[in-house]
Amino acid sequence: MSARASVSLSDRLDRAAGWVFIMPAVVVVLFLSIFPLIVSLYISLVRLQFVAGGFELTFVGLFNYYKLLVGIDHVHFLGLQASPTLVGWLLFALAAGSQVVLLGVYLRGGRISIGGLIGRLVAAIAVSGLAWLLVTTINPEGRPGTVEVTLIYVFVGLVVQYGLGLGLAMLCSQHLPGRRFFRVVFLLPMMITPVGVAYLFLMLTDTTKGPAYPLWALFGLVNTSWVTNAWGARAAVMIGDAWQWTPFMFIVLLAALESQSIEPIEAAIVDGANGWQIFRHITFPAIVPVSSTVILIRMIEAFKIVDLPNILTNGGPGTATESLTLHAFSIWRALDIGGSAAVAYLLLILVTVIGAAYANLIRTRLTRDT
């Protein structure tokens, strides 16, 4: 009897030990993450006004969201829409079509669940909707809002940063002289505070004075301005962002390249494969799992870009470089905390949908196929 009681007590201790040990950390995380999320959701449903004795928060329901999506701020947020160009129609057809194909593949796959179907439908609607927004606002008659500007920063930035990071990692994974030195040097931009990077590029993009002036003078560009042209300003922001965050891609991909097995590559060389064939059929498939993870992490961070557009251009010229976070920050400065929280929550929804769609659809598929 006492042996059974002892075993039972021991089992209970075993079962309880796990959650008791992690409970303090869970409570702290919940308090610091979930509680502010709930409070900011409430804040997005109110309006702040200063009255005698202090301030009052008036419940306005979904009015702050209404202003952004269909009301007085919808052009600033979603952009000015116009009929797509021919290229725009083709791109939209490609995006929407790909969603239909993916949905069809899933339905024919046999293993259908309610959650999976709903998730894929939401992702399909979101991707198609965002594609429609992009093609109707990024054209000569339209104008991108802060949603589209943020999406441009994220996706163009990811392509550039991944490409550059992979290229640098490939170089540094080879036995070239100075590779250890350059490994450290390539990491330095990531160590600098984003505000410092922004001020650096503010000086570099000044064509009338500053450290880069001799270069601008050499090319006869002293009377041009990057930052007073919409796409020039966006390019300046993306170049600064790429300069700062390519090292992150570089270091992770370098680790992935250096950890791959050497035997398949040696065998391929013996079989007469050239460099491109080795990369295409051996190296790249081996680093796909790591690549998809690092892209997911960087994508989530990229949506929150604020330092560069804030310091470099203050969101200008006009609102050409204003990201969603800067949009929320700008109206928060005037203490429109309800409007600011609404922008932040819509950003959260956007990141969650895109991140979840990427993780569940693309990343799973890529890692499964390798």
Place this chain on the structure above:
Amino acid sequence: MKRHLFKAFGLVLVLSFALGACATPTPATIVQTVQVQVTVPPVQVTVPPVEVTRIVAGTPQTIQVTAPPPTAVPNKYAGVTVNVLTFTGPQIAEPLQRRAPDFEKLTGAKINVVTVPFSDLYQKALTDFSTGTNSYDALVFDPQWMADFATPGYLEDLTSKVPNDPVLDWNGIAPFFRDFSATYQGKVYAIPLDGDFHMVYYRSDLIQTPPATWDEYVTMAQQFQGKDLNGDGKPDYGSCISMKRGAQSYWFITSVASAFIQSQGTAQGAFFTTDTMQPLYGNNEAFSKALDIYKTLSTLGPPDLLNDDVGATRGLFTSGRCALSMDWGDIGPLAVDPATSKVQDKVGAVILPGSKEVLDRATGKLVPCDAKTCPYAINGINHAPYASYGGWTGVINNASKVKDAAFDFLAYMSAPAQSSVDVTLGKTGFNPYRLAHFQNLGPWLASGMSEKAARNYLGAIEDSLNSPNMVLDLRIPQNQAYQQVILDTAIAQFLAGEIDKATTMKQITDQWNAKTDELGRDKQLAAYKSTLGVTK
């Protein structure tokens, strides 16, 4: 068995820590009074006499005043720290930081100046006060924001303190800055540290007669655009007016528009109609013309003008690269600084250009100036000098535990002895606001200005200050949203070519109306009208 005992022990340990953190009683505080002998050496403070101007029987008279020492008790505030929040600058923060050690020597109070970017100052201060954090004992801020700070009771009422303070010399401050910048709904909440008007500056070696109208300003700027104005062989610029979004640029469109919009005197107002609170920055010929002029001026400066803040445009003007500029009073003293200026004694200042046509508010059309439409016109031109911003002022947190020390510091900064010097230094960002600043040329000459330049500079400010058609800056609840968010964004989009003129006017009108309706139209109208009267 040992493993289970270890687990059980660990479990008990964790639970003990958790319970201990929750249940540990606060140790009893043991109070013991200790006598400490402190010998404070007497502090000899000598304050040189200062010339001040008092209004005696309606006439300004200059007399010498020997101010009493700032404090009768040495180390009056020993051990006290006063946290003062203001703008990064370097202007505005510079004189506070420079004089803080002097004030500490006199009184023992340590002054800790905290700075934030201008666009963050409003929310930083209001968030601190409204959440009860109260990190800051005093602010040096924009008096336009007074409605949002005074209404909830965040500011100390200084009405009874200011006239009796021997250091401050309240009556020596020009009435406009006492009665408008420092006062809200009949109570004094602020101590003026600066006087603000927009003016036009011009290169007096290039331009003999400064522009009297905005059309003349544009013509002159076009004549000088692309010419070498400082002898370095590079093409320079006709006009350098800051147009950067999110900086302090949104006041400059008002300086242009006011000449067309307001002509019947200060009480007419230049932002809204005084009967229905409808925005005047909308679909009418006056604002349309102002936008045309502003857009043209954006093409007559450096290539980065849309990204240049006032710091950049001041630097361009004082380095001799601009024929014209518009700014607060800072360029005057900056132009005589031998360390940075290449245009010493080559700068003139003049009241803001006006217009020969003004808005008929009933029809929305521009009509020619005559005795009825422009009763305050000078040579047929309606000038509407803009008291933009109102001048940096110091206010005290009503919840501060060191209010007296904070007040004494702000009074010290505003006192004639200090302010007479600070307003002559371009790096301070403080511009003239005391009668003595205008009447006594001594400090200006000592700063390096010639007598001619000083009279010209001060004369331009006085012309603005004395104008019966002066435009008061907007000072209604949440004016920050009207100007820094809505107006600034729309103008930035217009200058960048994102939106056309019609869309700009509609956007400002619609968004201003939406904000007014959100806050209560009647309430906003009452607040607007009360500020136009400039009544205590």
